[in-house]
Amino acid sequence: PVAFGLLVLALTGGTVAGVRLGPKVLPSLSRRRLLALALTFTGVALLATGLVPDMATMLLTAALAGTGAGVAANTGHTLLDLEAEEYRRPRLTDHLHAVVRAVIGLAAVAAPLLAAAIGPHRVESGKFVFAHGGAAFVLMLVGALLLPVAALVLAKTDDRSGVPLRHDLRDAVRGDEPTAAPAANGFFIALEGGDGAGKSTQAEALAEWIRAKGHEVVLTREPGATPVGKRLRSILLDVSSAGLSHRAEALLYAADRAEHVDTVVRPALERGAVVISDRYIDSSVAYQGAGRDLSPTEVARISRWATNGLVPHLTVLLDVSPETARERFTEAPDRLESEPAEFHARVRSGFLTLAASDPGRYLVVDAGQEPEAVTTVVRHRLDQMLPLSEAELKAREEARRKAEEDARRRAEEEAARKAEEERLERERQEELARLRAEEEERQRRELEEAQRR
Ligand code: TYD
Secondary structure, eight states: HHHHHHHHHHHHHHHHHHHHHGGGGTTTTHHHHHHHHHHHHHHHHHHHHHHHHHHHHHHHHHHHHHHHHHHHHHHHHHHHHHHHTTTTTHHHHHHHHHHHHHHHHHHHHHHHHHHHOOOEEEETTTTEEEEEEEEHHHHHHHHHHHHHHHHHHHHHSSSSSSHHHHHHHHHHHHOOOOOTTSSSEEEEEEEETTSOHHHHHHHHHHHHHHTTTOOOEEEEEESOHHHHHHHHHHHHHHHHGTOOOHHHHHEEEHHHHHHHIIIIIIIEEEEEEHEOOOOOOOOHHHIIIIIIISSSHHHHHHHHHHHHTTOOEEEEEEEOOOHHHHHHHOOOOTTTTTTTTTHHHHHHHHHHHHHHGGGGEEEEEEEEOHHHHHHHHHHHHHHHOOOHHHHHHHHHHHEEEEEEEEHHHHHHHHHHHHHHHHHHHHHHHHHHHHHHHHEEEEEOOOHHHHHOO
């Protein structure tokens, strides 16, 4: 009974830990790939749990299996939300979660029955003895079944085909950004969020701060950062374009983006500048995908094509409730701002889902706070991510040289002081020796005097 209790504890405790760990595990790895890996891990751990005869090892493998299952559950949950969002069936998520729960419940009842039906078996061949109860066989069976499931998940849902899993995994373990990451030299930040989230204020504050570090900063926006973009923007936002077909709207935003990336963003990144874009691909996915009736994946695909796969190093999502945002509007609302509240609620959840699917590349900030507080949060994250500017590198080099110089000077001073001390000590010893000799001489003379007397 104790062993059984511990086994259950290891499995359930592991699962709880896994669910909590889920979002933090290899944050830069694609969630779809993580799901497949977590399933494989769980499968192998379950196989091992069934195979090993030793209790302590079994508890360890059971805890590992639990953790893997927890991570898989958490990741699967996030991905299910994403899928449901994609097919625009609000109840689909509930539905899928209910199915998953039913399957798990069924398995909890069926597994012990199956274990009882299999019963204990003993295989002996020479020195090799294999004696296990039905439960061990069931665990092994489930573990073995998980492996093809993992392979199927990877084959069906992989969103990074073309990039070997090995490379992705290596990058993720090292904490690097995924390999297909953006243009080389510069640093690309996208600011996203609903209307009235305070993106422009934050963009300016960040630009000023990054400039002060010595970087070239290009502050830009979508739609309308280029001459063609300006014309597209006026078509898109003019209230007289009401009734514009949704696909046309998506394509116009993508056209603006293509021109923007080609003529502004990429050249700046190639120069090594920091580019801050007020809105990027996620706005299309959230507004045209989640907000309208288009598939977010398709909208994202169009943008990916338009930008030739340029992904920001960091996307800052300024999250605020549409009600709070509305209070901030000062001008007459444009075509999109005039959309009903439900539209903006969908846009918001679209943004949040995107952020949840790739925690390594997103920073979600509560934009209901004071603007300064928001800037501080973003600055904190950028401090860890931004490469050093030429000026900072130079300052660092300077500081290093100065520290070396100081250390050398201190060492020299120390050596001189030591030499002086030694000299004084030598003199003191000599003086002492002289006095001692004098004293001896005096005593000798006194002795002689006494003998003479
Ligand atoms: P924005 O420039 O942020 O508006 P404003 O100048 O009023 O602050 O964005 C214009 C609108 O365009 C905004 O309502 C969101 C919408 N939009 C999309 O629907 N899809 C997109 O891809 C982009 C970039 C913006």
